[in-house]
Amino acid sequence: MGEITLTKIKKSFGAVDVLKDIDLDIKDGEFIVFVGPSGCGKSTLLRTIAGLEKVTGGQIEIDGKRVNEVSAADRGLAMVFQSYALYPHMSVRQNLAFGLENSNMPKAEVADRINEAARMLEIEPYLERRPGQLSGGQRQRVAIGRAIVRRPTAFLLDEPLSNLDAELRVSTRAELAALHARLGSTMIYVTHDQVEAMTLAHRIVVMRAGKIEQVGTPLDLYNTPANRFVAGFIGAPHMNFLAGEVAELQTGTVTLVTSGDHRMLVPFSGHSLSVGDKLTIGIRPQHITIANDPGSLKVKVRLVEALGSETVIHADLNGEKLLAVVPGQKQLSPGDEAHFSVAGAPLHLFDRNGLRVKGS
Amino acid sequence: MSTTSLTDRLGSLLMAPVHLLMRIIDIPLRAVQKTTGIGGMAAVFLAPNMLIFGIFVLLPLVINFVYSMTGGTAFFLSERQFVGTDQYARLFQCANYLDPMSCQEDAFWTAVGNTFWFVILQVALMIGVSLITALILNRDLAARSFWRAVFFFPVLLSPVVVGLIWKWILQRQGLLNFGLYQFGIEPYTWLTDRNWTFIATIGVSIWAHMGLYTLILLAGLQAIPKDLYEAAEMDGTKPARVFRRITLPLLMPNLLVVVVLALIKAVQIFDEVFVLTGGGPGTSTLYLTQYIYETGFASALRNPGLAAAASILMGLVLVVLTLVQLGIGQRSEKKGKR
Numbered sequence: 185m186g187e188i189t190l191t192k193i194k195k196s197f198g199a200v201d202v203l204k205d206i207d208l209d210i211k212d213g214e215f216i217v218f219v220g221p222s223g224c225g226k227s228t229l230l231r232t233i234a235g236l237e238k239v240t241g242g243q244i245e246i247d248g249k250r251v252n253e254v255s256a257a258d259r260g261l262a263m264v265f266q267s268y269a270l271y272p273h274m275s276v277r278q279n280l281a282f283g284l285e286n287s288n289m290p291k292a293e294v295a296d297r298i299n300e301a302a303r304m305l306e307i308e309p310y311l312e313r314r315p316g317q318l319s320g321g322q323r324q325r326v327a328i329g330r331a332i333v334r335r336p337t338a339f340l341l342d343e344p345l346s347n348l349d350a351e352l353r354v355s356t357r358a359e360l361a362a363l364h365a366r367l368g369s370t371m372i373y374v375t376h377d378q379v380e381a382m383t384l385a386h387r388i389v390v391m392r393a394g395k396i397e398q399v400g401t402p403l404d405l406y407n408t409p410a411n412r413f414v415a416g417f418i419g420a421p422h423m424n425f426l427a428g429e430v431a432e433l434q435t436g437t438v439t440l441v442t443s444g445d446h447r448m449l450v451p452f453s454g455h456s457l458s459v460g461d462k463l464t465i466g467i468r469p470q471h472i473t474i475a476n477d478p479g480s481l482k483v484k485v486r487l488v489e490a491l492g493s494e495t496v497i498h499a500d501l502n503g504e505k506l507l508a509v510v511p512g513q514k515q516l517s518p519g520d521e522a523h524f525s526v527a528g529a530p531l532h533l534f535d536r537n538g539l540r541v542k543g544s
Numbered sequence: 545m546s547t548t549s550l551t552d553r554l555g556s557l558l559m560a561p562v563h564l565l566m567r568i569i570d571i572p573l574r575a576v577q578k579t580t581g582i583g584g585m586a587a588v589f590l591a592p593n594m595l596i597f598g599i600f601v602l603l604p605l606v607i608n609f610v611y612s613m614t615g616g617t618a619f620f621l622s623e624r625q626f627v628g629t630d631q632y633a634r635l636f637q638c639a640n641y642l643d644p645m646s647c648q649e650d651a652f653w654t655a656v657g658n659t660f661w662f663v664i665l666q667v668a669l670m671i672g673v674s675l676i677t678a679l680i681l682n683r684d685l686a687a688r689s690f691w692r693a694v695f696f697f698p699v700l701l702s703p704v705v706v707g708l709i710w711k712w713i714l715q716r717q718g719l720l721n722f723g724l725y726q727f728g729i730e731p732y733t734w735l736t737d738r739n740w741t742f743i744a745t746i747g748v749s750i751w752a753h754m755g756l757y758t759l760i761l762l763a764g765l766q767a768i769p770k771d772l773y774e775a776a777e778m779d780g781t782k783p784a785r786v787f788r789r790i791t792l793p794l795l796m797p798n799l800l801v802v803v804v805l806a807l808i809k810a811v812q813i814f815d816e817v818f819v820l821t822g823g824g825p826g827t828s829t830l831y832l833t834q835y836i837y838e839t840g841f842a843s844a845l846r847n848p849g850l851a852a853a854a855s856i857l858m859g860l861v862l863v864v865l866t867l868v869q870l871g872i873g874q875r876s877e878k879k880g881k882r
Contacts, residue, residue: 234778235778236774236777236778255777255780256774256777256778256780257777257778257779257780257781258780261778262778263774263775263778265771265774265775266771267769267771269769269771269772269774269775271772271775271789271790272794273793273794274789282776282779282781282789283778283779283780283781286779286780286781286782286785287780330775334779
């Protein structure tokens with residue numbers, strides 16, 4: 185079992201509130217990812233679950249039992265640190281055995297567990313080497329191995345891929361997903377990389393300034409971000425935001441007018457808008473096409489990044505920046521005029537407070 | 545006229561003497577470079593320092609060695625007679641090598657014995673005390689910087705001042721006896737009891753030098769990544785095991801440096817002990833450097849040749865210790881590169 189329930193978790197360092205009333209239910213076997221910009225409190229939240237930091241308020245329960253006062257060692261969790269935290273003077277085998285020896289486990293069982301983990305992670309050839317003699321990727325496996333041998337209730341992973349190069353990060357990400365499928369244990373994973381979050385998570389917890397902004401499946405967050413922050417954070421490149429105003433309300437649609445008097449017809453089934461309301465319109469760069477249809481946005485091209493399979497176009501719409509990612513290769517140069525069409529694109533509407541407009 | 549051109553002119557006016565000075569310096573340097581070539585300039589720049597090193601270090605070393613081959617009480621080499629290795633032979637002339645009193649130079653062997661025990665005990669205690677202090681100072685103490693300064697402060701004192709301070713504390717009418725008297729304890733003559741003076745010299749030298757070693761160890765402790773301790777905490781490792789299996793092995797390079805530095809320093813012990821006890825009572829705190837000083841300069845029957853021979857022998861011990869230190873340094877450097 186590995187159910188973790190957080191209720192009204194608070195953590196302060198002196199006068200600074202790092203975590204503010206965090207509520208979260210993590211189900212057994214779930215792969216959950218905490219994501220957010222630097223300093224949002226995601227690592228602190230992980231460390232409070234681990235028991236490395238004491239909470240200032242609230243309750244942490246593991247499998248229904250309150251563990252606030254339980255030491256880190258007795259919570260039955262294992263952590264993989266960002267720096268791997270391998271003991272540099274011990275061999276890989278000794279590193280894996282160190283924690284098990286603390287509990288006076290019989291030697292035969294220690295050896296069995298090490299061998300099993302080493303086989304699973306394919307680190308058998310390096311068991312007698314020291315961490316200094318391993319590559320970053322190998323060290324990372326050893327760090328995961330050290331967590332696996334403990335057979336924990338849940339794995340806590342603090343930005344485990346951030347020290348790997350881009351290529352290795354992609355392959356290790358896939359291995360981590362496979363490992364989770366194989367072990368079936370609860371995994372809590374901290375990252376600031378939204379691609380890691382999208383690819384690994386069952387559910388993503390987006391955090392900002394010590395608060396949870398939204399919890400949901402990767403596609404929930406992508407398709408219906410709860411606010412402007414989540415909309416901007418999830419998805420790469422970032423969502424475009426344009427200032428707009430409600431011009432007309434019809435049944436099932438709303439007409440918005442943007443700077444330069446562009447009019448957009450957006451499906452809308454709610455009741456919270458009235459004519460003259462100021463809004464922010466969110467458009468994902470991938471949802472923009474280049475077409476001169478009625479209602480298309482006339483933009484000035486600033487920069488063109490040709491990636492071969494797709495083209496990233498940085499453009500300017502009356503002083504507002506607009507980014508489009510279009511498939512294939514486009515013959516465009518800086519200074520050109522182009523027509524960005526958003527016809528049929530899912531548009532996201534956010535109110536003055538940055539919250540998603542209901543019914544949009 | 546714009547302000548820029550005004551400041552430019554003011555600047556060039558101020559810089560004029562500097563440029564002039566540079567040109568003047570250039571003249572001899574250009575001349576030298578013409579003869580030595582660009583490669584020889586490094587030697588030219590090093591020469592002044594090498595000259596100072598030669599005069600104040602290398603030359604005395606050589607002269608000292610020459611002295612050790614001469615006999616008599618005269619100071620000027622021209623008045624001294626060559627005796628070969630007689631002085632060394634004299635130092636080693638013993639009826640029974642296990643009994644210093646059977647040696648011709650019994651004071652030398654007493655000093656060697658005293659220094660030996662002093663070094664063993666002082667270094668062992670020094671390491672222990674410095675390590676414990678470093679471990680405490682590495683914790684989240686209130687006013688941590690203040691405490692670090694407090695422990696380092698004695699290092700900045702001159703050894704003579706150290707000796708005097710402790711003399712004031714330990715003498716018959718000193719602070720310690722005054723304090724004890726307040727608690728109804730009879731005053732004691734700490735500096736005339738053979739055992740106590742020996743202990744006092746160890747204690748005082750530890751007090752005076754531990755700051756440096758504590759600092760080196762503290763630096764080592766702070767270089768150990770915090771997450772190793774957190775990983776150990778997650779694993780439920782007991783504090784004693786954390787210290788034995790993580791802290792101590794990772795502190796070992798610093799610890800080795802401290803051991804060797806403390807050994808070298810302890811072998812050379814002189815100033816503070818000389819001021820504190822003068823080597824007494826009797827010869828109970830007579831250490832090697834003081835023996836050399838007294839044999840060479842202070843005693844009525846001064847023998848500079850014998851003192852020079854003894855200092856050469858002590859120098860050999862220090863050379864061995866320094867080589868060990870260099871070896872450790874190179875080994876840890878290699879480890880760092882790997």
